[in-house]
Amino acid sequence: MKKRLISSYDEENDTFVGKIDGERGYVADYGIDNGIFIGINKSNLPTSILVPNASEVLNTSKSVLESGDVKIGICCDEFCLKFSVCIEDLKIFSTKCKNNFGIPKINYEMDSNI
Template sequence: MKKRLISSYDEENDIFVGKVDGENGYVADYGIDDGIFLKINKSNLPTSVLISNASKVLNTSKSILESADVRIGIDCDEFCVKFSMCIEDLKIFSTKCKNSFGISNICYEMDSNI
């Protein structure tokens, strides 16, 4: 499933936010890695991602995080959640955690270039 991503980066506070276009609100907010939070709607689908201390967490420069060309992939099964982030077609981060949140089996992509 592919959705249009609207992303923003606050350099002063070092916070990255990626939101699915047209989605409002969420019913759950899960910390899937240190500083990475995934918000889920009532259909159990991702609506947004917030990354605090983004340049440190993603181990990249603040200038790269200001790019508008962002793609976030979220793959879930009953065992794990896989999160990846690409900026300007370069993978800058990926992580995997246990799916103790009950997120549905999905292959989900949020892309700023749709």
């Protein structure tokens, strides 16, 4: 499933925010790994991403995070959540954690270039 991503990066506060175009609000906000937060809607589907201290958490430079070419992948089953961030078609971050969030089995891509 592909969704259009609207992303922004605040260099001064080193904060990355991404949300799905057309989605408003969230029902729950989960910390999935080392300062990465996913907002979930009432259907338990991801609607937004927040990463404070983004250059440190994602281990990349602030100039890379300023790019508008961002793709975020979320792949889940009942046991595991895989999360990845690509900027300009280069994978800059990926992690895997337990799916303790009630997110259904999905293969979700949020892309700023749709």
